[in-house]
Every structure is written in C-alpha cells, then in structure tokens.
Amino acid sequence: MVQFPSLDGTFSALSDPTRRAILERLGQGGATISELAEPSGMSLTGLKKHVRILEQAELVTTEKHGRTRHCRLGPKRLDEASHWIEAYRRNAEERFGRLDELLERQKKGSPR
Amino acid sequence: MTNDTQRRNDTSITTPSDTEIRIERVFEAPRELVWEAHADPELLSEWLGPHDHPVTVTEMDLRPGGSYRWTSPGPEGEELAFYGEYREVSPPQVMEMTFEFSGAPGHVSVDRLELEELEGGRTRLVSISTFDSKEDRDGMLQSGMEKGVAEGYDKLDALLARRR
Numbered sequence: 001m002v003q004f005p006s007l008d009g010t011f012s013a014l015s016d017p018t019r020r021a022i023l024e025r026l027g028q029g030g031a032t033i034s035e036l037a038e039p040s041g042m043s044l045t046g047l048k049k050h051v052r053i054l055e056q057a058e059l060v061t062t063e064k065h066g067r068t069r070h071c072r073l074g075p076k077r078l079d080e081a082s083h084w085i086e087a088y089r090r091n092a093e094e095r096f097g098r099l100d101e102l103l104e105r106q107k108k109g110s111p112r
Numbered sequence: 113m114t115n116d117t118q119r120r121n122d123t124s125i126t127t128p129s130d131t132e133i134r135i136e137r138v139f140e141a142p143r144e145l146v147w148e149a150h151a152d153p154e155l156l157s158e159w160l161g162p163h164d165h166p167v168t169v170t171e172m173d174l175r176p177g178g179s180y181r182w183t184s185p186g187p188e189g190e191e192l193a194f195y196g197e198y199r200e201v202s203p204p205q206v207m208e209m210t211f212e213f214s215g216a217p218g219h220v221s222v223d224r225l226e227l228e229e230l231e232g233g234r235t236r237l238v239s240i241s242t243f244d245s246k247e248d249r250d251g252m253l254q255s256g257m258e259k260g261v262a263e264g265y266d267k268l269d270a271l272l273a274r275r276r
C-alpha cells in the first residue's frame with residue numbers, strides 16, 4: 001500500500017540517507033568522525049552536522065579522545081523494525097482513518 | 113473530518129517473517145462496503161492518499177491478470193505511479209496484487225488483502241505484503257519515516273544500491 005508518512009522527532013533524524021548510513025556503519029562498531037566521512041566523501045564539517053543531529057536524537061553518542069571524536073550508537077538504539085514499524089503504523093492509521101470516514105458516509109447512503 | 117462519535121480502531125503492524133509486513137485493522141462497516149472501498153476506483157482514490165498527495169486511480173482492471181495503476185503528483189510536479197497486476201480477486205473477500213513503484217522499479221512486492229466478516233456488521237482487514245528480500249521490506253518500512261513518497265523511494269533506492 002502507498003506510504004504517505006509524516007515526520008516527527010526521532011524520525012526526522014533518521015529521514016536522511018547520510019544519517020542512516022552513519023547508523024549502519026556504527027552498527028558494525030564505533031568510528032571516528034573522519035572514518036565516517038571517508039566512504040561518503042563528505043566534508044568533516046558536513047559530517048559533524050549530521051552526527052550532531054543524531055546525537056540530539058540520542059541515536060549516537062560521541063566522546064573526545066585528544067583531537068579525535070569517537071562515535072558509537074547511542075542509548076536510543078535503532079532497534080531495526082520497532083522504530084520503522086511505529087512510523088509505518090501511523091501512516092496506515094491515517095489512511096484507515098480516511099477509510100473510516102468514507103465507510104461512515106457509505107453506511108448512511110449519502111452520495112459520495 | 114472526524115466527528116466525536118466516530119470510533120477509531122487500532123491498527124496493528126507486525127513482521128511475521130523477514131520478508132513480510134502484516135497489517136490488521138477492524139472497520140465498523142459491513143464487509144461489502146469495505147470491499148467496495150477497495151474495488152471501486154472512485155472510492156479507492158478518496159481514501160488512498162492524503163490531501164497533499166492525492167492519489168488518482170487511472171487504471172483498474174479488477175480480475176486475475178488485470179492491471180492497475182495509481183498516480184500521484186510528486187514533490188516537484190512529476191508524476192509518481194504505483195502499478196501492478198491482480199493475482200486473485202474473490203469478492204468480497206480476497207484481493208491479491210503485485211505492487212511496484214515507478215521510483216524503485218524492479219522492487220516488486222505482493223499485497224494480499226483479506227476481509228473477514230465479524231459480528232455486528234464489522235469487518236476485519238488483514239493485509240500481508242510479501243517482499244523479495246529483507247532489504248526490500250526494510251526499505252518499505254523505513255519509507256514510513258520519510259517526508260514523501262518520492263523522497264522515500266529515492267532513499268530506498270540509495271539504500272538498496274548500497275547493499276546490492
């Protein structure tokens with residue numbers, strides 16, 4: 001069925017492919033900012049911005065060791081499906097809410 | 113608009129296997145009406161998409177082997193299409209179809225809709241989408257977090273491309 005999702009809170013942090021790639025990478029183990037930047041070809045500044053957003057969403061935590069910043073997955077683990085499913089469910093709910101309304105009209109036999 | 117008396121039932125989403133998404137929802141309406149809302153192109157387009165992403169049913173040949181096509185304007189005015197073929201049509205109970213999106217061609221899933229008559233003129237809808245791979249399924253689940261369809265599938269494409 002068609003997905004017409006809406007963004008909110010944590011999900012907006014996950015709405016960006018770069019940020020999802022960062023989480024995927026960190027899922028395999030911690031990494032420094034430059035290690036994260038390397039495969040994406042992104043500037044360190046650009047990457048830091050993404051990491052900060054993930055940090056605010058508690059999906060990532062960082063720690064400074066000397067001049068390098070180490071990143072790892074945060075307390076709000078991206079437990080694969082549970083986050084996705086909640087967003088997916090909300091979409092379906094919106095769609096079914098509209099179907100509810102249509103069915104109410106049909107039950108009353110009012111013209112559509 | 114929803115009025116105060118209207119009842120909203122819970123929607124349950126589960127993943128029975130690595131390649132499936134199952135949706136269950138009860139409707140306060142008889143099965144024939146719920147079927148009609150899925151089988152009549154005009155009715156279907158009324159609820160399929162929200163106002164900012166209206167969906168038009170441009171083709172609907174509701175019989176096994178018959179095709180369907182839904183379109184919706186994308187964020188930049190381009191046309192997005194959802195299309196496939198019906199595999200089983202048993203009114204007012206079963207509708208099974210393939211599902212593909214123009215933004216991610218080649219990623220075909222199968223949607224099976226089952227409607228069960230309940231007491232008191234209510235209907236239980238169970239929809240199971242089966243994907244080719246866990247990646248395809250997860251991509252679809254993740255698309256639920258995206259702002260819009262096009263954007264979502266662009267990202268799904270990117271995600272799939274990375275994993276291929």
